[in-house]
Amino acid sequence: MSRRLFTGGRVIDPLKGTVRVADVLIEDGRIKAVGRNLRAADAEKIDCRNRYLAPGFIDLHCHLRQPGEEQKESIASGCRAAFAGGWTQICPMPNTTPPIDSEALVRFELEAARTADAARVIPVGCCTKGRQGKELAELGGMWQAGARAISDDGSWVSDVGLFRRILEYAKTFDLLVMSHCEVPELVSELADEGVVSTRLGLAGAPGVGEAIAAMRDILLAHLTHARLHICHVSSAETVEVLRWAKARGIAVTAETCPHYLALTVEQLNQFDTNYKVNPPLRSEADRKALVRALIDGTIDAIATDHAPHSPEDKDKEFSAAASGIIGFETAFSVLYETLVVKKTLTLPELIARLTVVPAQILGVEPPRIVPEAEANLVVLDTEATWILTEEKIVSRSHNTPWLGKKLRGRVIATLLGESFRLNQ
Amino acid sequence: MAGLKHLLGIAELTREEIQAILEQARRFREVLDRPIPIVPVLRGKAIVNLFFEPSTRTITSFNLAASRLSAQCLNFAVGASAVKKGESILDTVANIEAMRVDGIVVRHSVAGVPHFLARRVSCFVVNAGDGCHEHPTQALLDAFTLLEHFGTLEGKRVLIVGDIAHSRVARSNILLLNKLGAQVAVCGPPTLLPAGIEELGCEVFYHLDRILSEVDVVNMLRLQTERMTANFIPSLREYRQFYGLTRERLAKLNPETVIIHPGPVNWGVEMDYDVRELPQTLIMNQVKNGVAVRMAVFYLLARKRGILSEEAK
Numbered sequence: 001m002s003r004r005l006f007t008g009g010r011v012i013d014p015l016k017g018t019v020r021v022a023d024v025l026i027e028d029g030r031i032k033a034v035g036r037n038l039r040a041a042d043a044e045k046i047d048c049r050n051r052y053l054a055p056g057f058i059d060l061h062c063h064l065r066q067p068g069e070e071q072k073e074s075i076a077s078g079c080r081a082a083f084a085g086g087w088t089q090i091c092p093m094p095n096t097t098p099p100i101d102s103e104a105l106v107r108f109e110l111e112a113a114r115t116a117d118a119a120r121v122i123p124v125g126c127c128t129k130g131r132q133g134k135e136l137a138e139l140g141g142m143w144q145a146g147a148r149a150i151s152d153d154g155s156w157v158s159d160v161g162l163f164r165r166i167l168e169y170a171k172t173f174d175l176l177v178m179s180h181c182e183v184p185e186l187v188s189e190l191a192d193e194g195v196v197s198t199r200l201g202l203a204g205a206p207g208v209g210e211a212i213a214a215m216r217d218i219l220l221a222h223l224t225h226a227r228l229h230i231c232h233v234s235s236a237e238t239v240e241v242l243r244w245a246k247a248r249g250i251a252v253t254a255e256t257c258p259h260y261l262a263l264t265v266e267q268l269n270q271f272d273t274n275y276k277v278n279p280p281l282r283s284e285a286d287r288k289a290l291v292r293a294l295i296d297g298t299i300d301a302i303a304t305d306h307a308p309h310s311p312e313d314k315d316k317e318f319s320a321a322a323s324g325i326i327g328f329e330t331a332f333s334v335l336y337e338t339l340v341v342k343k344t345l346t347l348p349e350l351i352a353r354l355t356v357v358p359a360q361i362l363g364v365e366p367p368r369i370v371p372e373a374e375a376n377l378v379v380l381d382t383e384a385t386w387i388l389t390e391e392k393i394v395s396r397s398h399n400t401p402w403l404g405k406k407l408r409g410r411v412i413a414t415l416l417g418e419s420f421r422l423n424q
Numbered sequence: 425m426a427g428l429k430h431l432l433g434i435a436e437l438t439r440e441e442i443q444a445i446l447e448q449a450r451r452f453r454e455v456l457d458r459p460i461p462i463v464p465v466l467r468g469k470a471i472v473n474l475f476f477e478p479s480t481r482t483i484t485s486f487n488l489a490a491s492r493l494s495a496q497c498l499n500f501a502v503g504a505s506a507v508k509k510g511e512s513i514l515d516t517v518a519n520i521e522a523m524r525v526d527g528i529v530v531r532h533s534v535a536g537v538p539h540f541l542a543r544r545v546s547c548f549v550v551n552a553g554d555g556c557h558e559h560p561t562q563a564l565l566d567a568f569t570l571l572e573h574f575g576t577l578e579g580k581r582v583l584i585v586g587d588i589a590h591s592r593v594a595r596s597n598i599l600l601l602n603k604l605g606a607q608v609a610v611c612g613p614p615t616l617l618p619a620g621i622e623e624l625g626c627e628v629f630y631h632l633d634r635i636l637s638e639v640d641v642v643n644m645l646r647l648q649t650e651r652m653t654a655n656f657i658p659s660l661r662e663y664r665q666f667y668g669l670t671r672e673r674l675a676k677l678n679p680e681t682v683i684i685h686p687g688p689v690n691w692g693v694e695m696d697y698d699v700r701e702l703p704q705t706l707i708m709n710q711v712k713n714g715v716a717v718r719m720a721v722f723y724l725l726a727r728k729r730g731i732l733s734e735e736a737k
Binding site: 194196198203204270315318319320 | 535536556557592621623
């Protein structure tokens with residue numbers, strides 16, 4: 001019998017927005033007791049004084065690259081990297097090679113994640129066969145295998161009629177439809193359209209390219225009464241569209257990512273491809289609009305969009321380089337510094353956007369630190385400062401602008417069932 | 425170029441650094457008028473022209489500049505290179521550098537390639553045009569030519585006409601002319617004017633006829649049809665009608681106004697053939713001055729790195 005006792009931590013309940021000091025006793029992967037002065041002589045003790053205990057994070061949006069690009073990340077290595085960053089449940093996008101568009105591939109993904117002994121995968125299947133945007137994929141089979149959402153992430157389903165059918169058919173299985181909103185005709189190169197793209201001589205991608213796509217999808221969700229989720233929101237115009245939709249009670253949710261909250265297009269000035277993401281980093285006005293949207297709930301959750309890339313794909317001229325940055329292991333620190341230290345959100349509010357809210361969006365049970373629940377928690381040290389080095393990164397890829405940078409706040413430990421990781 | 429190890433763009437240059445280059449170019453311009461226009465300052469040094477895009481005048485100009493400084497100059501022809509076999513730019517450059525090259529001149533269709541290379545090689549890098557980003561030596565030779573004509577650019581009104589969106593020449597010119605105290609305006613259809621261009625330091629006009637008579641310099645840009653995907657303009661005919669320096673428009677110009685063009689010219693599109701023979705057309709002066717400016721750039725970068733030949737020291 002395995003027993004662990006987390007002593008003296010400040011336990012966050014994101015559902016209630018409360019923090020209280022308590023010990024947490026775990027036995028065989030379940031929470032046995034939560035309270036003061038718990039005793040368990042034979043338990044492994046983890047001193048949590050001046051640290052926080054929170055439910056494990058749920059990542060609505062990441063990339064594990066398997067099958068097809070295992071040199072960048074495998075399902076197992078990705079699950080371990082996520083776990084190191086405090087993510088206990090993750091939704092890998094299906095834009096792999098081949099794309100995850102069948103029951104068999106969903107089962108393969110779940111099996112590969114199970115053997116990793118780390119974060120659990122909540123599969124996301126493709127909306128269309130081969131992610132080609134032409135024919136409806138077998139959504140029922142993927143749902144039966146365990147998929148809880150569908151997406152053609154990486155590209156927008158531009159066929160209006162087909163997207164309507166996707167939303168309608170997804171309702172059969174209560175699947176969440178996650179949309180990568182980007183009108184392809186308005187996106188030439190991955191730099192926000194404005195003075196920076198002009199100065200650098202890059203054909204820009206205006207924020208309205210995202211908002212127009214989001215507006216179409218939202219109107220179709222309204223028509224079909226399906227559950228729609230807008231991925232990686234980056235622009236102020238999209239925030240306005242979401243605000244309009246939510247005021248009308250349309251069933252739409254949205255996520256943004258740590259990099260859109262912390263960085264702006266100005267960082268592209270030296271053509272550093274570590275800042276190249278899709279959608280692109282935008283202006284300070286966009287960044288502020290995202291922060292405001294997060295405060296008022298227009299944007300519901302924060303996802304990493306963990307996008308590992310090998311040096312040969314990233315160490316290139318800007319236009320040719322792959323877009324994306326890894327995010328599992330830096331997300332909490334970046335968000336803590338950007339949102340909590342700057343008093344935009346309280347720590348329990350931030351934790352809610354990483355745990356309860358994503359669970360509600362996906363329609364899964366939210367993790368909670370209460371007796372009888374499955375052990376699913378993280379230990380956070382908000383006083384810690386640390387420097388991200390390649391040696392510390394668990395992911396197979398190292399493409400991040402935070403490499404060598406000093407970060408504040410750190411995930412110290414992650415526990416899910418019998419799986420446990422302590423970050424040194 | 426006191427602080428510069430490379431010449432990547434005008435954005436990185438201070439006014440003093442620009443003046444130092446132009447001053448040095450003036451000295452080399454005199455050298456070029458000598459019976460034997462060669463100086464030994466880069467004897468024994470090797471410079472490679474890496475042109476990933478077709479070029480005639482620019483590559484010849486860089487080539488001559490290196491030769492006039494007694495350096496060896498090699499031209500890397502992309503058509504016959506390993507790039508065609510799938511080799512990355514980085515591999516190509518690493519191999520060339522391993523052969524002990526002192527400087528690389530790079531032209532590429534992708535913005536930022538010279539910056540990318542400069543971070544990875546130990547020799548100096550000169551940007552000979554990167555995508556739609558910058559073409560610093562063209563802007564320097566344009567300024568040199570205008571200074572030769574006017575003496576100063578302080579308060580001079582310069583109008584850049586045409587395809588601003590796809591023009592690296594326009595971006596470098598706007599930055600440089602501002603640093604030298606000129607007033608810059610751009611004119612073209614909104615489809616060819618990129619977002620936020622006015623924030624680079626220029627006024628924006630859509631109608632050439634409303635501004636043409638008020639300027640000291642008209643810089644006509646080449647319509648970069650090869651960079652255009654579709655629908656920037658309805659036809660070349662309509663472009664000429666509204667933005668071409670036609671015979672009729674020439675009559676509206678102030679007689680003191682000079683005309684420049686980075687070349688090659690699409691005669692009959694951005695300019696009528698008549699412009700060629702006008703005394704205020706400085707296109708051939710630009711070409712001539714380009715060699716002196718590029719010599720100055722090579723010389724100052726080599727001096728900064730302490731690799732001038734013994735004679736030069």
